[in-house]
Amino acid sequence: MSSPRRLRPPDGALPVAGSTPVQVALDELGTPLRDVTFVVVDLETTGGSATADAITEIGAVKVRGGEVLGEFQTLVDPGGPVPPFIQVLTGITTSMLVGAPTIAQVLPSFLEFARDAVLVAHNAPFDVGFLRAAAGRCDRAWPGFQVVDTVRLARRVVLRDEAPNHKLSTLAALFGAQETPNHRALADARATVDVLHALLGRLAPLGVTHLEDLATATDPVPADVRRRRSLADDLPDAPGVYLFRGPREEVLYVGVSTTSLRRRVRSYFTSAEKRGRMTEMVRLAVRVDPVPCASPLEARVRELRLIAEHAPRYNRRSRAPERMPWVRLTDEPFPRLSVVRDVRAGTAHIGPFASHALAQQAVDALHASFAVRQCTGRLPARPAPGAHACVLAEVGRCGAPCVGGQDVAAYGAVAGAVRDAMTGDPRAVAQAHAARIRTLATQERFEEAGTVRDRLTAFVRGAGRAQRHERAARCRELVAARRTDEGGWEIVLVRYGRLAGTAVVDRRTDPRPVVASLRAGGEHVAAPVAPATAAHPEETDLVLAWLEQPGVRLVEVDGEWSSPVRSAQAVRDAAAAVTLDLVAPRAPLVDDVPASASAAAQRTA
Known part of the structure; x- marks a missing residue:
């Protein structure tokens, strides 16, 4: 344990003159928060399951009234090896845990350290769940700790306008924590202490000033919000889309329910809704407009289209599909990636x-695998007078066509290999990255290995998405059907990757006339430029996911509907396996695509 130390008051908490720093507006009724002893704990583990995985490190900080009373930190022998991806995440390796105490030896000391305190953790169900499971395995009774979850507190007082999420690293940066979280237990616990004090400072003006207040701090429903639940009274008990409208008829938010519109909208007026922005939106809303749909697929597609149409201020995703970037191999004498x-x-x-950063990672993966030029200017077929090569040519990463090092034909062979990796077989990229990952992992350069992993993942996902979308973009019309739970049929009409019509028939109705009616009256869709489809990219993803469900039958196909066996989709699972097992002796990406991936590709071919 360390000696007591003083904490700098975080944002939202001020020191009382001549005393220990405390939160704002603490008074003397009940048990003031400044008199409560908190033990802030963080764990590192071998995985996410409290029953199947084990603790590898415990870090805890005991604090009262803004003063650190002591710290607890120890590595823990999990009784087995640490998975490679956990080693990358935390930096805790199997060799570091050799000789460390077991959880049976550590747990009594921790429970004594935390005795009579309020237990605090960021995402407390995870940490407390592991500790409870460990106590059970050690045949020890779990004390009746009062538990405070800083994630739940943050959801009450930190809005999306301030922070994109409620991760510990995000909140620590927002509140200027003295310690930066780094996936090590004690550092994360210290950062959580600062986050806890900042959150309590924000909760004080809301009346949360005593220990007794914390029990309900995250659950109360404001009276003005609860009164608005009548907005859901007349909504149908069916799947569909709902639009919250403001006082000027503007669309504030578009949401979807695949089962019951009424039940889903009612949830916004209960304690089940934790998002601060949604509470703000509900206070502005004057009406909820329902759009009933025949099926869950139609509801999800309509939601995407309405979000793209209205760009509601409270929706975060799918508002601007035209901004989703692509990676192109340019059409010029010496092509480049853009x-x-x-x-x-x-x-x-x-x-x-999904973002320019992910697209750039895919470009980096191709640049790392092929000696394609990285300069951005258009090069003439013959070198310009006075042209000079860049440093990439000097280190052998470019054939220097700018100065005549490669002619159009020689460079065309390189560009052809890039084109094949993008549109067909991506194994050349996967092989190069798998080898690099193994080399870096052997050298224990796990952070660099993670960067290479991210590049490979971005490329494989981008190439796989393009190949999946291209088959939809080249198919003029497709009709498919799937049995419903009631024995009828859900029928879907797709044109160039866009949902052009859907219907549901009961088991007593002949579906063939419905299919004919859908084809005759379905939405007219113009042919797109492949691999882009005629729909929002996420709509095409939804349609393809529906078509790939077990039990879906193809009724009519007008056009091409196939996928190459040696495709990015076929090796995507293999790439994931390699990047999760960074120290594997070999990578299954050369000529031995896993049987499951290969079989799946052949079924769609």
């Missing part, structure tokens, strides 16, 4: 990606 916003005929593309 991140673009549109798709052009006659060139190779992968994507679309």
Whole structure:
């Protein structure tokens, strides 16, 4: 244990003159929070299951009234090896735990350290769940700790306008914590202490000033919000989309329910809704408009389309599909890779990606695998007078076509290999990255190995998405059907990757006339430029996921509907296996695609 230390008051908490730093507005009724002893704990583990995985490190900080009273930290022998991806995440290796005490030796000391305190953790169900499970395995009774979860507190007082999420690293940065979380137990526990004090400071003006207040701090439903639950009274008990509208008829938020619109909208007026922005939105809403749908697929697709149409201020995703970038191999004498916003005929593309950063990672993966030029200017077929090569040519990473080191034909062979990796077989990229990951892991350079892993993952996902979307983009019309739970049929009409019509028939109705009616009256869809489809990319993903469900039958296909066996989709699971097992003696990406991936690809071919 360390000696007591003083904490700098975080944002939202001020020191009382001449005394220990405390939160704002603490008074003397009940048990003031400044008099409560908190033990803030953080664990590192071998995985996410409290029953199947084990603790590898415990870190805890005992604090009262803004003063650290002591610290507890120890590594723990989990009784087995630490998975490679956990080693990458935490830096705790199997060799570090040789000779460490077991949890049976550590747990009594920790329970004594935390005795008579309030237990605090960031995502407390995870940490407390592991500790309870460990106590059970050690035949020790679990004390009746009062538990405070800083994630739940943060959801009450930290809005999305301030922080994109409620992760510990995000909150620590927001509140200026003295310790930066790094997936080591004691450092994370110290950061959680600062986050806890900042959150208590924000809760004080809301009346949370005593220990007794914390029990209900995350659950109360404001009266003005509860009164608005009548907005859901007339909604149908069926799947569909709902639109919250503001006082000027503007669409504030678009949501979806795949079962019951009424039940889903009612949940916004109960303690089940924890998002601060949604509470703010509910206070502004004056009406909820329902859009009943025939099936869950139609409901999800309509939600995407309405979000793209209205761009509601309280929706975070799918508002601007045109901004989703692609990676293009340009059409010029000496092609190069470029991140673009549109798709052009006659060139190779992968994507679309969720962000420019992911697209750039895919570009980096291709640059690391092929000696394709990285300069951005257009090069003439013959070198320009006075041209000079860049440093990449000097280190052998480019053939220097800018100065005549490669002619159009020689460089075309390199560009052809890049094109094949993007549109067909990605194993050349996967092989190069798997080898690099193994080398870095052997050298215990796990952070660099993680960077290479991220590049490979971005490329494989982008290439796989483009190949999946391309088959939809080249299929003029497809009709498929799936049995419903009631014995009828859910029928879907897809044109160029866009949902053009859907219907549900009961088991007593002949579905064939419904299919004919759908084809005759379905939405007219113009042919897109492949691999882009005629729909929002996420809509195409939803349609493809529906088509790939077990039990879906293809009724009519007008056009091409196939996927190459040696495709990015076929090796995606293999790539994931390699990146999770960084120290594997070999990578299953050379010529031995796993049987499950290969079989799946052949079924769709």
